[in-house]
Amino acid sequence: MNALLQHSSPHGTPQNNVTRMMLQVLLALVPGIIAMIWYFGWGVLINILLSCSAAVFFEALVLKWRKRPLQPALSDLSAIVTAVLLGIAIPPLLPWWITLIGIAFAIIIVKQLYGGLGYNPFNPAMAAYALLLVSYPIQMTSWLPPEMLTDVHLSFSQSLSAIFSGILPAGLSWDAISMATPLDDMRTQLGQSNMISEIRQSPLWGDYGGRGWEWVANWYFLGGLYLLYKRVISWHIPVSMLASLALFGLIFFSLDPQSHPVPLFHLFSGGAMLGAFFIATDPVTACTTRKGQLIYGACIGALIYIIRSWGGFPDAVAFAVLLMNMAAPTIDYYTRPRTFGHAERERD
Amino acid sequence: MSFSNNLHHPQRLWHFHGGLHLEECKALSNGTEIRPMPAPEKLYIPLAQHIGGPAEAMVSIGETVLSGQKIGRAQGYISAPVHASSSGRVIDIGDYPVPHPSGLSAPCIVIQTDGEDRWPQPPASENYSSLQSGELRERIREAGIAGLGGALFPTSVKLNAGPEHKISTLIINAVECEPYISSDDRLMREQSADIINGIRILMHMLKPERCLLAIEDNKPQALDIMRQAVSESGLKQCLVCKIPTLYPSGGEKQLIRILTGKEVPWNGLPANIGILVQNVATVAAIAQAILQHRPLLSRIVTLTGQGIAKPGNYEVRIGTPLSDLIAFAGGYQQPPERLIMGGPMMGFTLHNDAVPITKGSNCIIATGRDELPEAVDALACTRCGQCERVCPAQLLPQQLYWYARARDMDKIQDYNLFDCIECGCCAHVCPSHIPLVQYYRFAKNEIWAKEEDKRKSDRARERHQAREARLARLEQQRKSRLRRKKEALNKKPGNKTADPKKTAIEAAMKRVAEKKKNRPATAANTQNLSADQEKQIQQANARRQATTEDPPA
Numbered sequence: 014m015n016a017l018l019q020h021s022s023p024h025g026t027p028q029n030n031v032t033r034m035m036l037q038v039l040l041a042l043v044p045g046i047i048a049m050i051w052y053f054g055w056g057v058l059i060n061i062l063l064s065c066s067a068a069v070f071f072e073a074l075v076l077k078w079r080k081r082p083l084q085p086a087l088s089d090l091s092a093i094v095t096a097v098l099l100g101i102a103i104p105p106l107l108p109w110w111i112t113l114i115g116i117a118f119a120i121i122i123v124k125q126l127y128g129g130l131g132y133n134p135f136n137p138a139m140a141a142y143a144l145l146l147v148s149y150p151i152q153m154t155s156w157l158p159p160e161m162l163t164d165v166h167l168s169f170s171q172s173l174s175a176i177f178s179g180i181l182p183a184g185l186s187w188d189a190i191s192m193a194t195p196l197d198d199m200r201t202q203l204g205q206s207n208m209i210s211e212i213r214q215s216p217l218w219g220d221y222g223g224r225g226w227e228w229v230a231n232w233y234f235l236g237g238l239y240l241l242y243k244r245v246i247s248w249h250i251p252v253s254m255l256a257s258l259a260l261f262g263l264i265f266f267s268l269d270p271q272s273h274p275v276p277l278f279h280l281f282s283g284g285a286m287l288g289a290f291f292i293a294t295d296p297v298t299a300c301t302t303r304k305g306q307l308i309y310g311a312c313i314g315a316l317i318y319i320i321r322s323w324g325g326f327p328d329a330v331a332f333a334v335l336l337m338n339m340a341a342p343t344i345d346y347y348t349r350p351r352t353f354g355h356a357e358r359e360r361d
Numbered sequence: 362m363s364f365s366n367n368l369h370h371p372q373r374l375w376h377f378h379g380g381l382h383l384e385e386c387k388a389l390s391n392g393t394e395i396r397p398m399p400a401p402e403k404l405y406i407p408l409a410q411h412i413g414g415p416a417e418a419m420v421s422i423g424e425t426v427l428s429g430q431k432i433g434r435a436q437g438y439i440s441a442p443v444h445a446s447s448s449g450r451v452i453d454i455g456d457y458p459v460p461h462p463s464g465l466s467a468p469c470i471v472i473q474t475d476g477e478d479r480w481p482q483p484p485a486s487e488n489y490s491s492l493q494s495g496e497l498r499e500r501i502r503e504a505g506i507a508g509l510g511g512a513l514f515p516t517s518v519k520l521n522a523g524p525e526h527k528i529s530t531l532i533i534n535a536v537e538c539e540p541y542i543s544s545d546d547r548l549m550r551e552q553s554a555d556i557i558n559g560i561r562i563l564m565h566m567l568k569p570e571r572c573l574l575a576i577e578d579n580k581p582q583a584l585d586i587m588r589q590a591v592s593e594s595g596l597k598q599c600l601v602c603k604i605p606t607l608y609p610s611g612g613e614k615q616l617i618r619i620l621t622g623k624e625v626p627w628n629g630l631p632a633n634i635g636i637l638v639q640n641v642a643t644v645a646a647i648a649q650a651i652l653q654h655r656p657l658l659s660r661i662v663t664l665t666g667q668g669i670a671k672p673g674n675y676e677v678r679i680g681t682p683l684s685d686l687i688a689f690a691g692g693y694q695q696p697p698e699r700l701i702m703g704g705p706m707m708g709f710t711l712h713n714d715a716v717p718i719t720k721g722s723n724c725i726i727a728t729g730r731d732e733l734p735e736a737v738d739a740l741a742c743t744r745c746g747q748c749e750r751v752c753p754a755q756l757l758p759q760q761l762y763w764y765a766r767a768r769d770m771d772k773i774q775d776y777n778l779f780d781c782i783e784c785g786c787c788a789h790v791c792p793s794h795i796p797l798v799q800y801y802r803f804a805k806n807e808i809w810a811k812e813e814d815k816r817k818s819d820r821a822r823e824r825h826q827a828r829e830a831r832l833a834r835l836e837q838q839r840k841s842r843l844r845r846k847k848e849a850l851n852k853k854p855g856n857k858t859a860d861p862k863k864t865a866i867e868a869a870m871k872r873v874a875e876k877k878k879n880r881p882a883t884a885a886n887t888q889n890l891s892a893d894q895e896k897q898i899q900q901a902n903a904r905r906q907a908t909t910e911d912p913p914a
Contacts, residue, residue, distance in 0.1 A: 017699050017712060018735065021799045023785030024705040025733035029747070029792040031740050085740060131741030296745040301759055352777040353378065353754045354614065354627035
């Protein structure tokens with residue numbers, strides 16, 4: 014009889030694979046990305062394309078250096094996910110070289126130098142975002158206003174030239190077209206001791222967050238639900254993170270509603286929604302035990318509130334996630350589930 | 362959470378953590394009746410078909426044996442005898458290939474069958490209810506019955522829970538949760554009487570408060586037939602429980618959890634919590650052993666997979682070569698890629714089909730092309746935690762994998778590696794296609810080997826220390842002997858070992874000394890002087906002194 018294949022059980026290929034999971038993450042991002050392009054122009058798309066191609070390039074480069082096969086690492090799409098997350102986190106008209114620095118840092122240093130996918134202790138996209146934010150604070154906080162608040166709508170080629178050569182169409186200046194994010198605005202105005210009720214008179218504000226912004230958050234929320242439905246992520250991190258952020262918001266809002274915005278403002282502003290479903294849930298850098306994930310998410314929510322309210326930066330998702338990345342192994346250690354047939358663990 | 366879905370006998374059911382819904386593939390084999398296969402030309406009966414000590418051959422080459430004759434006796438308490446599954450002549454006793462993942466050979470008794478299937482005179486039948494449970498256990502032991510679900514633990518040992526453990530719940534495991542396998546399903550549909558009789562015997566032996574027969578809801582016919590059989594039997598404490606199809610519900614600990622909500626302690630046995638589980642095919646074998654005096658000579662084997670021409674269930678004599686069984690079943694449909702013994706989740710691959718069917722061979726899968734394809738390339742673990750979600754032992758498979766890779770054997774035991782039942786759920790869902798169970802087996806073997814090494818080195822050290830002690834003792838004895846000799850020597854000077862010359866010299870010296878002592882001392886000229894002489898001496902001295910004080914001018 015012919016030679017039979019030898020293999021250890023279980024037999025048969027698992028239905029799932031890493032590429033499919035990454036594809037589902039990318040698919041879940043699509044509605045939010047379309048909304049961002051709608052509200053903030055072609056720059057968003059250009060940034061995504063630029064960061065993706067740079068990510069593939071840097072990933073291939075390091076794999077060559079490390080003498081590793083290119084195909085498995087490139088086809089798992091993890092570099093693309095990192096690139097897309099960074100691409101949508103940075104301002105739409107960010108100069109191209111800043112984006113490149115961010116991607117190079119994310120892929121080469123944060124991901125590959127630690128050993129590649131699965132071995133990086135920090136979320137590459139968030140580490141890069143934090144690096145850019147502290148290195149280029151002006152550029153990184155110059156956002157465009159959402160389309161309903163401005164008459165200036167740059168075309169694809171105008172956006173391209175703004176990003177790559179820094180040249181704006183005649184008659185426009187950077188100051189004229191850029192605008193602070195709602196979080197930034199809220200922070201500045203509260204710093205000037207303005208009341209929430211006054212601040213919210215501005216046309217910048219929508220139902221609970223910034224106009225346009227809150228809709229982007231809605232679409233990311235929808236994408237997150239898709240990931241939950243597809244079981245790519247579990248509910249623990251997003252729910253605990255958003256709940257803790259809302260809880261903190263509620264406590265301070267009920268203490269003083271004139272100097273603390275409504276809790277929903279926090280959920281639908283900045284990167285909270287994106288962070289809850291797409292960034293904090295990055296399996297490599299998050300907690301893996303169920304109880305640990307609840308703690309991890311809740312701590313991120315709390316840190317976001319603390320940094321937003323009393324820290325030096327308007328948004329805090331990246332810093333909160335990075336801080337908790339550091340704590341994840343310890344949390345995992347102390348939240349090991351009770352093994353079947355064992356009594357509750359006694360801590361030693 | 363609990364739910365009741367048993368229409369006839371509502372029975373509360375519990376959940377265990379994790380588990381998987383798998384593609385069942387049972388329809389391939391469960392649609393046809395069990396076909397008995399006649400005795401093959403040669404039977405290869407392995408002496409080790411159970412957990413514990415292998416049986417010892419008690420026949421010699423050339424001997425004629427009858428069907429059901431014991432040809433290997435149990436060695437030790439945890440062991441089981443083996444029997445001739447047909448009549449014929451023993452033509453060899455030696456190493457032959459056996460179904461084992463290693464593909465190695467093991468001692469077998471080879472019988473050339475005579476095709477007559479001659480039985481010895483059956484003993485007079487008697488009513489088992491007059492027998493003590495100890496006697497019944499002994500008969501079960503003599504019948505060579507071991508757990509037919511595949512675990513192969515000697516049944517008589519399992520039934521002897523000891524007087525300190527009162528069995529309150531007897532569970533009959535007819536879950537058959539692995540895909541492809543349908544031997545228990547067909548057994549229930551066709552031989553329910555044996556099962557009922559077996560339950561009666563076990564209830565007589567164990568006197569449990571209740572007996573639960575668990576069947577997954579993917580076997581509706583078996584459920585109906587067993588329900589009817591139980592209600593006709595008048596067994597009041599016996600309940601047929603329909604449980605949801607979820608792999609691995611048939612695992613002993615998982616099934617106990619589902620039916621009773623209890624967890625078997627990690628370091629204990631089901632008997633510790635008053636529960637005993639028996640596989641349904643084992644129960645039927647017990648009935649045949651007690652009521653018909655028929656030892657375990659055959660079993661129902663599911664022969665399936667796209668590589669088999671006529672998949673189905675076959676009643677096969679223990680020791681039948683797999684190749685003969687496949688030929689009987691119409692041969693291969695297509696050249697098989699793999700032969701799996703057991704189910705796809707926990708079975709192992711065979712190296713060829715020249716191995717015998719044993720007591721544990723519940724299923725043989727000959728996979729066709731693209732059936733159960735193996736994953737080839739494993740990626741890095743992304744810690745996605747899918748494995749943890751499905752683990753029925755509530756372990757952290759990703760951590761176990763991490764420590765197995767790092768060969769951190771202390772840490773991996775701290776994460777309860779030995780609670781892993783190797784069900785394969787984690788590896789089945791892993792998006793990185795990591796062969797997780799293989800890593801756990803590796804780690805377990807590594808730890809066992811280390812423990813074995815430690816035992817050996819402990820033994821070696823003990824032996825070394827004993828040797829050192831023995832040598833020291835001998836040295837001590839030698840020294841004390843010497844000392845005693847010396848003392849004896851000193852006590853008796855006239856020893857013949859003394860030098861006569863030396864003695865002579867010593868004697869002469871002694872004599873001289875004696876003489877010297879006795880001789881009177883010779884007088885010096887200054888002794889015994891008269892007063893005149895003394896005076897002369899004094900004057901002479903005074904003169905000498907004066908001349909030295911006043912020197913001549």
